[in-house]
Every structure is written in C-alpha cells, then in structure tokens.
Amino acid sequence: MTKKIATREAYGEALIEVGNKNKNVVVLDADLSKSTKTNGFLKEFPDRFFNMGIAEQNLMGTAAGLAASGKIPFASTFAMFASGRAFEIIRNSICYPKLNVKICATHAGVTVGEDGASHQALEDIACMRVLPNMVVINPADAVSTRKAILKIAEYEGPVYVRLGRLGVPVLYDENFEFEIGKGIQLKDGKDVTIIATGIMVAEALEAKEMLKADGIDARVIDIHTIKPIDTDLILKAAQETGAIVTAEEHNIIGGLGSAVAEVLVEGTPVPMKRIGTKDTFGESGKPADLMKKYGLTASDIAGAVKEIMKKK
Amino acid sequence: MQKVDYNQLRNTSSKIRQGIIKAVHAAASGHPGGSLSAADILTVLYFHKMKIDPKNPKMEDRDKFVLSKGHAAPVLYATLAERGFFNEEELLKLRHIGAMLQGHPDMKGTPGIEMSTGSLGQGLSATIGMALASKLDKKENRIYALLGDGEVQEGIVWEAAMAASHYKLDNLTAILDFNGLQIDGKNEDVMNIHPIVEKWESFGWNVIEIDGHDFEQIIKAFDAVEEVKNQPTIIIAKTIKGKGVSFMENEAGWHGSAPSDEQAKQALEELGGAQ
Numbered sequence: 001m002t003k004k005i006a007t008r009e010a011y012g013e014a015l016i017e018v019g020n021k022n023k024n025v026v027v028l029d030a031d032l033s034k035s036t037k038t039n040g041f042l043k044e045f046p047d048r049f050f051n052m053g054i055a056e057q058n059l060m061g062t063a064a065g066l067a068a069s070g071k072i073p074f075a076s077t078f079a080m081f082a083s084g085r086a087f088e089i090i091r092n093s094i095c096y097p098k099l100n101v102k103i104c105a106t107h108a109g110v111t112v113g114e115d116g117a118s119h120q121a122l123e124d125i126a127c128m129r130v131l132p133n134m135v136v137i138n139p140a141d142a143v144s145t146r147k148a149i150l151k152i153a154e155y156e157g158p159v160y161v162r163l164g165r166l167g168v169p170v171l172y173d174e175n176f177e178f179e180i181g182k183g184i185q186l187k188d189g190k191d192v193t194i195i196a197t198g199i200m201v202a203e204a205l206e207a208k209e210m211l212k213a214d215g216i217d218a219r220v221i222d223i224h225t226i227k228p229i230d231t232d233l234i235l236k237a238a239q240e241t242g243a244i245v246t247a248e249e250h251n252i253i254g255g256l257g258s259a260v261a262e263v264l265v266e267g268t269p270v271p272m273k274r275i276g277t278k279d280t281f282g283e284s285g286k287p288a289d290l291m292k293k294y295g296l297t298a299s300d301i302a303g304a305v306k307e308i309m310k311k312k
Numbered sequence: 313m314q315k316v317d318y319n320q321l322r323n324t325s326s327k328i329r330q331g332i333i334k335a336v337h338a339a340a341s342g343h344p345g346g347s348l349s350a351a352d353i354l355t356v357l358y359f360h361k362m363k364i365d366p367k368n369p370k371m372e373d374r375d376k377f378v379l380s381k382g383h384a385a386p387v388l389y390a391t392l393a394e395r396g397f398f399n400e401e402e403l404l405k406l407r408h409i410g411a412m413l414q415g416h417p418d419m420k421g422t423p424g425i426e427m428s429t430g431s432l433g434q435g436l437s438a439t440i441g442m443a444l445a446s447k448l449d450k451k452e453n454r455i456y457a458l459l460g461d462g463e464v465q466e467g468i469v470w471e472a473a474m475a476a477s478h479y480k481l482d483n484l485t486a487i488l489d490f491n492g493l494q495i496d497g498k499n500e501d502v503m504n505i506h507p508i509v510e511k512w513e514s515f516g517w518n519v520i521e522i523d524g525h526d527f528e529q530i531i532k533a534f535d536a537v538e539e540v541k542n543q544p545t546i547i548i549a550k551t552i553k554g555k556g557v558s559f560m561e562n563e564a565g566w567h568g569s570a571p572s573d574e575q576a577k578q579a580l581e582e583l584g585g586a587q
Contacts, residue, residue: 026448050444050479058437058471065441068419068427071448073441089434089468097419097428 004167008106010142012037014149028075036076036106056081060089067099079108079121095131104161109249111166111287120282126254128160136227138162140201141171147178168199183230189219193237197223197256200247206298238268243308245273252276271311273304325355329556330585331390337576339407345566347387349491349551354391356530366396369423378427380435381460382416397424433466443484457486462494476544477516485537486546491553493564512546524549
C-alpha cells in the first residue's frame with residue numbers, strides 16, 4: 001500500500017516553506033487553523049498569521065486589503081465557506097481588481113465524511129471557475145499540492161486551491177514539475193482517456209488497471225489546473241483515443257466535466273461521460289462508503305469507460 | 313499645527329460639488345445625493361489631512377482612503393481631479409463606455425483609487441487588511457474608510473468592526489456619512505440602525521460625533537483620532553444628503569438620479585459655478 005497523506009497536510013507544510021522564502025507571505029484563517037493546517041505557519045510566524053474568527057466574508061475582504069498593500073495573503077477555511085459564503089467578496093474585492101490573494105480551501109467534497117452535506121462542497125470548482133482572473137487548482141496528492149503552493153506563491157493574481165480532508169495516495173515523486181495550466185499525462189493509452197482531478201486521479205489510475213482485464217488501454221490525465229485548462233492536452237487525447245471520461249469529486253455540473261466538455265465541443269467532439277456527484281447533495285457517512293454511494297470509485301470510472309467504448 | 317485657510321477649503325469643496333453635478337449630469341445617471349453629503353469630508357482629507365502625491369499615486373507610505381460607499385464615486389472622482397490625480401475632463405466621461413471613470417471605483421484603471429468598491433461593506437474589510445499590513449511593516453501611514461449609513465446594514469461591516477478592534481487598529485479611521493437617507497427612504501423606516509453610537513462603542517471603537525459640513529469640527533476630529541491608541545475610531549458625521557443644492561437636500565429621490573439640463577444649470581448656479 002502506498003503512503004497516504006491528505007493534501008491539507010501538505011498545504012500546511014508548504015505554507016511554512018513559502019513563509020520562510022518570502023516575508024510578505026501572510027496567512028488568514030477563520031477559526032479552523034487546526035483543520036486547514038495553517039496552525040503550523042501560526043507557530044512559525046505568529047506575527048504574520050491573522051485569525052479572523054468565524055467571519056469568512058471579512059476574511060476575504062481583509063485578504064484583499066493585505067494584497068493591495070503588497071502582501072501575499074493565503075486565505076484558508078473550508079471550501080464550503082470560502083467559495084460559497086464569501087463568493088461575492090471574492091468576486092468584487094479580489095477577482096475584479098485582480099489582487100494577489102491565494103484562497104486555499106480544505107475539506108472539499110464528500111470525503112469530508114461524517115459532517116455531512118452542509119460541509120461537503122460539491123460546487124466550489126464551478127463557482128470559482130466562472131470568475132474572470134481566477135486560477136483554479138485541484139491537486140491530486142501531497143507532492144503536487146506542495147509544488148502547487150510553491151508555484152502560486154510566485155504567481156501574481158488570485159488563485160483558488162481545492163484541498164481535501166482525507167489521506168490520499170502519493171502519486172508523484174519529488175522531481176515532478178508543477179506548471180499552472182499544464183495537465184499531466186500520467187499513463188499512456190490508445191482506446192480512451194480518463195481525465196481526472198484532485199483525489200479522483202488515484203481512482204482513475206486504479207480504473208486503468210481494472211480495464212486491462214477487459215483489454216481496454218486507457219490513457220490517464222491529471223488536470224490539476226481546471227482554469228486555465230490545458231486545451232492542447234485534452235484535444236490531443238480526444239484525437240488520439242476518441243473517447244473521454246472525466247472524474248471529479250464534485251457535481252458533474254460546472255466542474256471538471258463541464259470544463260472538458262466545453263473544450264471538446266469547440267475542438268474535437270468525441271463521446272464523453274462524466275463521473276461526479278449527479279446534481280445532488282452529499283450526506284453523513286464514512287468517506288469510502290460515500291465514494292461508493294455517490295459513484296466516485298475506480299469501478300465507477302471503469303464502468304463509464306466500458307459504456308463509452310460502445311459509442312466510439 | 314498647520315494653519316487652516318477655511319475660505320480655501322470652502323472654495324475647494326464648492327468646486328468638488330460642481331464637479332459632482334457636472335459628472336452626474338454628463339453621465340445622465342449616478343449618485344449625486346450621497347456624493348454631495350461627503351464633499352466636505354473628502355475636501356479635508358485630500359486637501360488638508362492626507363499625505364498623498366498626485367504625481368506619484370503609489371507613493372510608499374502614503375495615507376490611504378477607501379470609499380466603502382462606492383456609489384458616491386462622483387465625489388471621489390471630483391476630489392481626485394481637483395487634487396490633480398487626473399484631468400477634470402475625465403469627469404464628463406463618467407460612466408461612458410470605454411471611460412476611465414467607471415460607475416463605481418476601479419483601482420486598476422484610475423489613479424488615486426486605493427480599492428475597487430461598490431458592493432457595500434467590502435471597502436471597510438479592505439481597510440482592515442491595509443491597516444494590518446501597515447502595522448506589520450511598522451509604517452506610520454493612516455488608513456481611512458468612508459461608509460454610508462445604509463451601508464452599516466451589511467453584516468460584513470460588523471465582522472470588520474469586530475476585527476478592527478480585536479487587532480487594535482488605531483491607524484484606521486472610519487467615517488460614517490450619516491445623512492439619514494437611503495434608496496427606499498429614511499434609515500429608520502427601511503432598517504433601523506440605531507443606537508448607532510452605542511453599536512460602534514460596544515464593538516470596541518472610539519466614536520467621535522461631528523457636523524460633517526463644519527470644517528473646523530471635521531479637522532478637529534481627524535486631529536483627535538491621531539491621539540487615540542490601541543483602538544480604531546469612527547467619526548460619525550451628521551450630514552445632509554444633497555448638501556449645497558437646494559432641491560436635492562434631504563431628498564431620498566436624489567440618491568441615484570441625475571439632474572436634467574435645467575436642474576444641472578440651477579445646481580451649478582447655487583454652487584457658484586455658473587458658466
């Protein structure tokens with residue numbers, strides 16, 4: 001079994017690294033620093049950490065003001081409250097003036113588990129993706145999370161990073177290069193392409209192994225940056241494999257599946273299927289059980305691949 | 313102590329008020345009422361109080377003003393033009409397609425604008441970030457935010473109010489342009505904001521009450537703020553919506569409508585700017 005680390009854990013460690021590198025990095029949290037893992041930064045740089053209390057709107061507005069003053073604020077809370085409750089502040093005070101705020105939101109998706117639907121953000125990618133000037137990143141594992149955090153600290157402009165609560169397998173080695181907007185082809189294949197993001201990348205890799213038994217050779221792509229999306233890599237996959245399955249721990253409306261569909265329809269229309277939650281809220285339960293119930297496992301992906309193969 | 317030329321300030325605020333009327337008239341839309349009520353406060357800030365340089369709008373360590381009640385953009389634009397941040401001809405292009413002066417302040421496109429505002433309450437939050445950044449960098453500059461009275465109905469204002477006193481932001485001064493009217497009528501009829509002084513005090517703010525059209529009181533208040541330590545201050549400035557134009561004064565209807573040619577002419581005459 002490969003080592004499992006939650007992307008939020010990797011975020012917390014990477015924050016200290018960027019904090020050491022650049023004294024302009026500051027961190028804001030909304031009474032969740034133990035959960036979002038910003039508490040490591042707090043210990044290391046107490047003067048540059050601002051707990052804003054349970055007030056996400058003011059947290060984002062304050063982050064905007066810090067950015068307007070030359071700071072590089074990393075604003076953290078749960079994905080639900082960052083992208084939902086503070087949406088309009090992110091739009092008007094951060095994205096419209098293109099301020100250098102990094103919104104790093106944890107506890108996205110159904111793998112939040114027992115806390116249930118009120119805390120399981122399944123629409124955050126959609127909400128953040130429609131904002132002009134916003135970059136949207138959903139890393140697959142601990143290594144890509146760390147690399148993403150180092151990269152976005154150097155990038156000038158608003159970024160939304162979607163992070164998870166649950167430990168997930170480490171997929172990348174330390175030599176891996178993270179480039180904003182550049183997808184990664186993890187496995188080659190000629191029959192079909194599975195395009196995944198976030199924790200679904202590990203599921204996609206497992207699905208590829210399952211499909212071998214059926215004689216299906218699946219390509220696997222990690223789209224860690226949902227916006228700007230890697231149009232070239234997606235169209236190449238469509239041209240070379242002729243069918244696409246997307247996989248995300250997010251509503252099939254508005255997220256990765258929609259973003260990929262937009263690219264395909266205007267470029268190379270091919271049969272496509274979307275794996276994700278089907279326009280529904282989540283519920284309480286163990287993460288693994290929820291993944292099963294909401295159709296987010298490797299076998300769900302493999303099933304979708306087999307179906308799409310019939311349409312080729 | 314700097315000697316104050318009150319005549320000069322009065323002349324300047326009249327010119328700013330004329331600029332408001334010209335701009336809103338040329339745009340055939342906009343918010344004259346709440347712009348006119350804030351003109352004297354902005355006159356003191358931009359022509360007496362703040363350390364700023366129109367030739368170098370991004371000057372290091374400058375004082376910063378954020379118009380949290382962003383719809384009063386005409387007063388900020390007229391002030392910035394009068395202070396030399398840009399040509400006053402820009403005022404006549406307000407709200408036109410392709411113009412520098414947007415309907416609400418845009419920090420990216422307009423020199424002297426410190427924060428894009430318009431969606432109420434967000435400007436105060438931004439000034440919390442600016443004040444924190446100044447503290448972090450041990451800067452002596454001061455941060456100002458102008459709020460409307462209707463604006464304090466927004467929840468984010470009170471989140472920000474809590475944070476400002478929690479972080480002891482004595483470099484932050486809010487000014488409440490308290491003209492008593494909002495789009496649908498009187499504050500107390502739309503959503504009562506009282507007891508307003510006690511609200512801010514209970515959130516840990518130092519409160520100063522003044523007549524927002526009395527230059528002596530405005531200056532005294534801004535001077536007094538600088539002596540306050542470990543606590544943010546709000547200056548609650550009693551003002552008259554539409555101040556300076558007889559038919560606009562105390563009329564909620566002038567919150568967001570532009571004067572006709574005839575009305576603009578009369579307004580400019582009253583403000584001493586007839587051409």
